[in-house]
Amino acid sequence: MKNYINYVAATLAIATLTQCKPKSASQVVTGDAASKVYVAPGKYDEIYNFVSGGFSGQLAVYGLPSARLLKVIPVFSQNPENGWGYSEETKPMLNTSHGFIPWDDLHHVALSQTDGLDDGRWVFVNGNNTPRVARINLKTFRTEEIIELPNSSGNHSSPFLTENSEYVIAGTRFSTPLEGNNDVPISTYKENFKGTISFIKIDPTSGHMSVPFQVVMPPFNFDLSRAGKGPSHGWFFFSCYNTEQANTLLEVNASQRDKDFVVAINWKKIEEYAKANKGRVTTSKYAHNIYDDKVHSATSTISDGIVQFDAAELKGMIYLMPCPKSPHGCDTDPTGEYIVAGGKLAATIPVFSFSKMLKAIENKEFDGEFAGLPVIKYESALYGEVPKPGLGPLHTEFDDKGNAYTSMFVSSEVVKWNIKDLKVIDRKPTFYSLGHLMVVGGGTKHPYGKYLVAYNKITKDRYLPTGPELAQSAQLFDISGEKMEMLSDFPTIGEPHYAQAIEASKIKDGQVRFFKIEDNQHPFVTKGEKESKVVRTGNRIDVYATCIRSHFSPDNIEGIQMGDEVYFHVTNLEQDWDVPHGFAIKGAAMAELLIMPGETCTYKWNPDRVGVVPFYCTDFCSALHQEMQGYMRVSPKGSSVKLVWSLGDFSSDAPVAPAEKK
């Protein structure tokens, strides 16, 4: 009997223990989450969510709250799906001072702003590996411009935007020896290595970028940043780490100091200083690539002559604020008064006050200098610390009700806290180890709130397994109530770092549906089938081709010879929404072209054998798509076969039917 009682007690004890097990995801979802993310067929999502594609080099666009993938916008990586970086027109977009580069690592996303609000004109993204910043036009959802940043390595602290899109700022993760002094021992890091912060000016009408100047900084690793807004407009706040200035085993050596810094930069003053002073001009080369919708082509220009100023000469413009252990995020709240830093190895979240910081500067409450820059006393600029928020605070965004949401990488949770009293209100687990989080409009003066998305670094068991390599995971939360509520869980492309989101109404009605053929100024445009032709210039052949449902003109070409270089300039004559045509040639070392209505794209082909080679439309365009094809005859070099081209009689240009009425 006693044994029996012991047995029951033991069982009960074990049962109680299992209840201490962490909650699994299925237990986390409560209420009518399904109906909150359900967007009925034919209905639209409420929000566009622009999510970095990480190591895919591209930018993903999701609809929220459904989390449906709407589009992947090719930016820094070649995209065989639509010919980005393969067509003659788009190849220059991936040009750099190192030549053509087919890939990059895209981390952060910044929607253009007017008066501190998302205006839906452009989105800026960074290329981390070969430092570049790209601008995407939100009327066409296409990458329109890419500028390379010279004297920069590891463009991670980028791109961050001022409240009227005056500047995009880009800081360096890797400090390196700068021009004129680059061949030095790595161990001379402290003496010879420098970081830079590039100021990229945005033309308010065209959006075109230029780099009027760079600031040369001490060799810290700069991390995330935010511009001030409202009262703090004119300032920038960067987090940085490795103030130890280590050059090896950073994992340990860059984690020694108790405090790193938040760097406060008065960019308005620097802008004035740059206008009044000459600075040093470097000869480092950089590429500037612009795509133009009128000629449907990109041009790449290699420039040099970047102006630099040393941080030390910018007296009264740059200050350091001590910040606990290796901060990552550095975010200004909607009022512009509070600056929240996330020390990823710290146990508290420091909240700085902009007005206290100004006062501290005025009263010279400094703790000496570091690398020639004044260090503001920690307590003098501090508003307060959020006690015990969780482990590994990384990045904070804000809602419309005075609350902040901080991602906790180590403890894998989102923590909601109040900015005024710094008290934690709620915490919810994420799956797993989130990096950035995002609130809709969370970087603006007036956040939209309502939804928060956590972008996680580890996926594991979230979805049906797909071998060792898994998609990344993101989780959508409803933040309209006091407590956060997890709504859904969705896979993403590449690795999602930062993302931003904007009300669909600010973008959807301005969309380009097709390009007007009469506005097409491509040098090889063919504005009608009668103009289609084939021209030989030496061993270069230019095919002026058209496509319309459902044929190419011409569709039979003879007289191509081995050794020829054939340029197929295909103009899509359609003038209706969603009627792209595709183009591909058998055996060509190329990706297909996807030609939008009214656009001209060029496919370069070097025939590699004698024979008849088919080509066809790769995008199902109509009931007769399968008939949309053609042949080219390739003859040996020096062959007597004449260059001829043709299309059957029945074409859309050919007059048919009521001719007698004319």
Added chain:
Amino acid sequence: MKKIRPLFRWIVLLATLLLVTVYYLPIWSIQLWAPQYPEGLEMLIWINNLSGNVDVINDLNHYIGMGKINVDMFPEFGIMVYVLGFVIFFGVATFFVNKRFMLYLYSSLLIVAAVAALIDFYKWEYHYGHTLNPMAAIIIEGQSYQPPLLGYKVLLNFTALSIPSIGGWILFGSGFTLVFLSILELFKARKERKKNSYHG
């Protein structure tokens, strides 16, 4: 010959001047819907022009061998400007001459013009819908594609609607008013004749 009632006379002028707007407004609208075109396609017919998704409609119609619609295939466009001008001139003349017979002539002119326009439109539609390229990709035995003169009609995967557009409604409204006024004047004239003969 008797004068038109003063109120009617002013209505005649108003209805006539309203017709000037027809130069600047679409007269007729042909709309098409298909599963792939939930937003619909529209062709608008103006006094001397076409607008709307004409090119898209042409591109779609070539599958079934229909002709390309273009401005040149409507010689009417060259005439209609003057016909409407004459109608307006006649209306203004009616106002100034201020005689019943002018109003009768005016409304008869309108009826004749309207009937002629509809017959002409029907004939064009018949021709357009029946003149098909024998080389067309899709040929359905016995199928023609004549658009409806007025109202809805299903043509393969498309549903077509043919209705007056704003200019057309103004034409109808003005025309109907003028004809109605003529009838009222006619009744009045008859009454007066009866009265006169009674007294006479």
